Amino acid sequence: MAKTDIKQHVTDTIISEMEKGTPPWRKPWTGDAASGLPALAARWHRLQGVNILMLWATSHIKGYASARWMTYRQALALGGCVRKGEKATRSVFYGTFEKEIDGEIAPQTSRYAKCNNVFNADQIEGLPDDYYVRPAPPGDLGTEPVSELEAFFAATGATIVTSKTPKAYYAPGPDHIHMPPIGTFFDASGYYGTLGHETVHWTGSATRLDRIKRFEDRAGYAFEELVAEIGACFLGVQLRVAPAFDQSAAYIEGWLQALKSDKGLIFKAAAEAQKAVDFINARVEEQQKAA
Structure with a gap:
């Protein structure tokens, strides 16, 4: 299987949505589908940076309402099951490794990025009810200072x-x-x-x-x-x-x-x-x- 260029994959997805005139961040999030910041299972760690954009884009394309995401194994551990035919979304996992020079571990470390396949809660059956989080209702703001x-x-x-x-x-x-x-x-x-x-x-x-x-x-x-x-x-x-x-x-x-x-x-x-x-x-x- 060919190795996925995760940076190219994310960029292509963002470009595709922008060319449609609908960048994943250009929408009124309050009260909209999947309007919250994406969170990954394991104490619902909030994602950051490009992962937010990527999962927003996927939610926008697929119409997911939930802001919660998890790996296949995390879904099984929670008693859920990814529905047949559902496809994972690639997020980016960052890690570090130490370089070995002349048989010794160098003091500096290098970062790397690799794919992390996750599923939206809307793609999974059998999760506890409170895992199917829906966005908060829209805030009705007027023209007066808040x-x-x-x-x-x-x-x-x-x-x-x-x-x-x-x-x-x-x-x-x-x-x-x-x-x-x-x-x-x-x-x-x-x-x-x-x-x-x-x-x-x-x-x-x-x-x-x-x-x-x-x-x-x-x-x-x-x-x-x-x-x-x-x-x-x-x-x-x-x-x-x-x-x-x-x-x-x-x-x-x-x-x-x-x-x-x-x-x-x-x-x-x-x-x-x-x-x-x-x-x-x-x-x-x-x-x-x-x-």
Whole structure:
């Protein structure tokens, strides 16, 4: 059997969905099918990075409602049975190994990625009832500020400037996020989704994750936008807010060209997005503990 190129497989899946005009992260997750962050059996460990994108894509294609996934053996151990004819979804398992040089184990280790075949709970019969998790009902947000979300973004420490200028952006020079008034948005979900996108950009400052300066050319700009879009998705699921996306054909075309020329790009973007969200959550947690 030919060895699977897992990076090519994931990238091809993402490209296929984007070419249909339906990237796996471009949908109102709150209340939608499989809207939660995917979780893997074994204490329901939440997956991260590119695995989130891959399993979202599969759920979108197959119409799975559950956000829970497991291996064939894990299903058997729980008393379940994968239905005949169901096909596994490839996720990515990361591991490390130590290099041996001249008969000695070197102190440094190297990472590797390999396939991990998993099934959605909707593909499995006989599991306990509480394993068939369904998404939470949609959050009905209005155009007024939402106190919990205001507190979350305030706790990041980001400087948020509001004016009547109808533009949302992160300005690296003065190191602030600019947002139009929340009342100018059709709904609060759109406001906080946009704010999440710009807050991910904010994490890329040289004083924080130092990401933006590393990607200063035209291709790097498109990459940074992809990082911010994916990061906003991750935040949106966490906060139960549908992220707001740029719908322009130019953006999509730029991403498709970049993905087709670099099969590892979606991995890099998802990893950078995960770092950004982890950074934001750490800031918020630190602020909440100090309060």
